[in-house]
Amino acid sequence: MLESTSKTVLHCYPGLVALITAKSGDKQNIMAAGWHSYISYDPPIYGVAVAKERFTHHLIEESKKFAINFVPAEYAHFIELSGKKTGVDGDKFERMFAKWKEGEVTGAPILQSAYVAYECEVIDTNTYGDHDWLVGKITRFHQDKEKFGQDGLPDFNKLQLPLFLGQSKYLIADNATTLKEIDLGK
Amino acid sequence: MLESTSKTVLHCYPGLVALITAKSGDKQNIMAAGWHSYISYDPPIYGVAVAKERFTHHLIEESKKFAINFVPAEYAHFIELSGKKTGVDGDKFERMFAKWKEGEVTGAPILQSAYVAYECEVIDTNTYGDHDWLVGKITRFHQDKEKFGQDGLPDFNKLQLPLFLGQSKYLIADNATTLKEIDLGK
Numbered sequence: 001m002l003e004s005t006s007k008t009v010l011h012c013y014p015g016l017v018a019l020i021t022a023k024s025g026d027k028q029n030i031m032a033a034g035w036h037s038y039i040s041y042d043p044p045i046y047g048v049a050v051a052k053e054r055f056t057h058h059l060i061e062e063s064k065k066f067a068i069n070f071v072p073a074e075y076a077h078f079i080e081l082s083g084k085k086t087g088v089d090g091d092k093f094e095r096m097f098a099k100w101k102e103g104e105v106t107g108a109p110i111l112q113s114a115y116v117a118y119e120c121e122v123i124d125t126n127t128y129g130d131h132d133w134l135v136g137k138i139t140r141f142h143q144d145k146e147k148f149g150q151d152g153l154p155d156f157n158k159l160q161l162p163l164f165l166g167q168s169k170y171l172i173a174d175n176a177t178t179l180k181e182i183d184l185g186k
Numbered sequence: 187m188l189e190s191t192s193k194t195v196l197h198c199y200p201g202l203v204a205l206i207t208a209k210s211g212d213k214q215n216i217m218a219a220g221w222h223s224y225i226s227y228d229p230p231i232y233g234v235a236v237a238k239e240r241f242t243h244h245l246i247e248e249s250k251k252f253a254i255n256f257v258p259a260e261y262a263h264f265i266e267l268s269g270k271k272t273g274v275d276g277d278k279f280e281r282m283f284a285k286w287k288e289g290e291v292t293g294a295p296i297l298q299s300a301y302v303a304y305e306c307e308v309i310d311t312n313t314y315g316d317h318d319w320l321v322g323k324i325t326r327f328h329q330d331k332e333k334f335g336q337d338g339l340p341d342f343n344k345l346q347l348p349l350f351l352g353q354s355k356y357l358i359a360d361n362a363t364t365l366k367e368i369d370l371g372k
Contacts, residue, residue: 001330001332002296002298002300002301002303002328002329002330003328003329003330003331004290004326004327004328005326005327005328005329006326006327007327008227008228008230008324008327009302009304009327009328009329010224010227010230011256011302011329012202012222012223012224013202014201014202014347014349014359015200015201015202015349016198016199016200016201034224035223035224035225036198036223037198037221037222037223037233037235038196038198038220038221038235039221039235039314039315039317039319040235040314040315040316040317041194041196041315041316041317042194042315042316043315043316044194044196044315045314045315047223047233047314047319049223049224049225049226070197073366076366076368077368077370079368080368080370081370084370104190110188112188114188115188116195116197117188118195123314124312124314126310126312126321128225128226128231128233128309128310128321129225129226129227129228129229129230129231130226130227130228130229131225131226131227133225133233133319133321135312135314135319138194140190140191140192141190141191141192141193141194141195142188142189142190142191142195143188143189143191143195143197144187144188144189145189146187151353152352153351153352153353153355154351161200162366163200163201163349163359165339165340165365166338166339167337167339168367168368168369168370169339169365169366169367169368170365170366170367170368171359171363171364171365171366172363172364172365172366173200173349173357174364176362176364177357177358177363177364178357178358178360178362178363179351179355179356179357179358180259180262180348180355180356180357180358181354181355181356182262182263182265182266182354182355182356183354184263184266184267184270184354
């Protein structure tokens, strides 16, 4: 039964985790962000919550640029590693053996294992509680088209998606997952 | 292979769809929002993208209040119905046969079929492209605790979640979905 409470209930998963990358000068970093959202379709705008104390926040503040990367299930360990190590102590990409290329518009690292990535330029930042909400205009898209069907949806025979559930657990969206189409009729 | 493009790639699903409810005077409405995110844990703050022309946007502008509702898979038709009808022509709740109770703090309708709901008071609104990003402080939580395990995660024997994929298609998170735990070791 649905009951009300004043105690915090954090429910927003299962969902995709975004790997946020940024570069400033000769420093670069990657972090996992569970709180992110598309905001506008035209022009394309994306938002992500990043705590001020994160090393990546510092790099984005300096460069005003970041990238959003989504990786397939076989790279879900990148999500865990990015979330649990800090970039202050050295290059997290090297330590994770993560290959990347330089973003064309932003210079932010684009993961070569990503199936979709967005390069963003910061257009607004607001502090809400314990996080900053960073809003970025998408200036370049990257996609591994072979992993999507003709309908534009992921081809689960070629692409399995890690959906973060909490506590290092992931549901895997694959071709065995129950699929339901809702037909409302006429 | 990951290739860059200037053509918009909209990828943020599969994910939970939030049903946004609002009330102003004797009018109330419900809409489906695919673009939403937790922003802050303490204090708890939630954000959602709502286009200005939506009837629900109008109600939130007047009342400065809204609620976020998450429904189980057997109510996924509410998501489709809420997304495809307008509340201007009459009470969408009645037409969907959706039972609700009045939110304790906001007066916004809380769906009785929801397994989690948040009552929110608007603390900020910004226009980004074709949507407004509404930021709300969560003033009351609602949860059907019986549907969650002792670890706080959904009990998929009791609760199946509809994860919107696009084009009226949903992946169903249930006890048959592949679950992977990532152990990084020491």
